[in-house]
Amino acid sequence: MSSRTSSRTSRSASSGSSRGTRSGAGRSVHRAARVGVAVAALVGAYATTAAGAATAAPAPAPVPTVAEKPLSGGLVDAMSRDLGLTPAQAERRLAAETAAAAVEGKAKRVAGSAYGGSWFDSGSGKLTVAVTDGGKAAAIRAAGAEVRVVRHSEKRLDSAKAAIDGLTAPGGVSSWHVDPKANSVVVNVVTARKTDNDVRAFVRKAGAVGPVLVREVAQAPQTFAAGTVGGDPYYTGNVRCSIGFSVHGGFVTAGHCGRAGQQVRGWDNSYIGNFQGSSFPGDDYAWVNVGSGWWTVPVVLGWGTVPDQLVRGSNEAPIGASICRSGSTTRWHCGRVLAKNETVNYSQGAVHQMTKTSVCAQGGDSGGSFISGDQAQGVTSGGWGNCTSGGETWYQPINEILGRYGLRLHTA
Incomplete structure (x- = not known):
């Protein structure tokens, strides 16, 4: 998904939002974005690039840590608008989600093979951990989580989902994922096609390999790349997409936006770099090296809806947590994490x-940033619906991309 239509007015760097002129090239290729202090940021639905960074050797993906610095301004306002919260409720929720993310890893270690998954409850502000062994409950509660005893472990559910991944899904099957709260593999089918013979056959085969729960959805998913229509993101061929996150040496984005070796151009049609790696389908991730006067910064654009957001890590938000997305077409929107490890058809x-x-x-x-608080979560892949009537959107988790290509997230 991508496209942004904003005025390209030049302002001084000290004003917090300006475009500079590329030295020796006479072309405007960057702007400085202020997030508390002035931070250089690219004016696209993507994180910016860095001069000379294209030659930097990729570094191993870091182990995420919980950020203790205050969040960038404007995030609470965006959550209040999209999630129907008061500012005070949004602040309390962010604090609870940060605590839940820290508890999740602890509780998983305590549960061991009895672990059945976990989810954040916005009502109680607590993380709930499912376990198959009630004897683990006291230790998990001591770690700070609620407990639910279930029949199937996460390992059992993941095994069933992996078997379903091996089936050929018809177009009337939207997606499938492990739902820890339901303690089942949920298979989503398009309502209008639920009685199709091939859909019913797929559901029968899925049910034969493990616990399956069928749910209906309104539409089938689609990717969110777009033809070139102007705006301020990046372009490859006649496709326009959005940058996800800056990494040292380039940026990450969606794999369906381009293939390895393809050239990438910026908002002003100047050369940025090339796709260094890309995978789609199967996965939906890619990374692009940068140079030629572009550089990287740890910023996600707020598009004037909120101030640009600093990126301070990549701790994974739990199911149920709030999350926001930046993209060059629809700019900044927030919602909740609904499911993980879902296969999208x-x-x-x-x-x-x-x-x-x-x-x-x-x-x-497509390719744009998903962020929870100041923690990078992933790059936009696709979904259904729109920002007028609503819908759902999937992202490819950032830590998988970093690990796949040996990249290091650029953080503040």
Whole structure:
């Protein structure tokens, strides 16, 4: 998904939002974005690039840590608008989600093989951990989580989902994922096609390999790349997409936006770099090296809706947590994490290990940033619906991308 239509007015760097002129090239290629202090940031739905960074050797993905610095301004306002919270409620929720993310890893270690998954409850502000062994409950509660005893472990559910991944899904099957709260593999089918013979056959085969729960959805998913229509993101061929996150040496984005070796151009049609790696379908991730006067910064654009957001790490938000998305078509929107490890059945083929959200998106937003607080979560892949009537959107988790290509997230 991508596209942004904003005025390209030049302002001084000290004003907090300006475009400079590329030295020796006479072309405007960057702007400085102020987030508390002036931070250089690219004016696209993507994180900016760095001069000379294209030659930097990729570094191993870091172990995420919980950020203790205050969040960038404007995030609470955006959550209040999209999630129907008061500012005080949004602040309390962010604090509770940060605590839940820290508890999740602890509780998983305590549960061991009895672990059945976990989810954040916005009502109680607590993380709930499912376990198959009630004897683990006291230790998990001591770690700070609620407990639910279930029949199936996460390992059992993941095994069933992996078997379903091996089936060929018809177009009437939207996606499938492990739902820890339901303690089942949820298979989503398009309502209008639920009685199709091939859909019913797929559901029968899925049910034969493990616990399956069928749910209905309104539409089938699609990717959110778009033809070139002007705006301020990046372009490859006639496709416009959005940058996800800056990494040292380039940026990450969606794999369906381009293939390895393809050239990438910026908002002003100047050369940025090339796709160094890309995978789609199966996965939906890619990374682009940068140079030629572009550089990287740890910023996600707020598009004037909120101030630009600093990126301070990549701690994974739990199911149920709030999350926001930045893209060059629909700019800044927030919602909740609905599911993890979901297989999405696009017309081009299935994509695995995706995270589903209630955030809306549209064509041209593909590749854009999903962020929870100041923690990078992933890059926009696709979904259904739009930002007028609503819908759902999936993202490819950031830590998988960093690990796949040996990249290091650029953080503040």
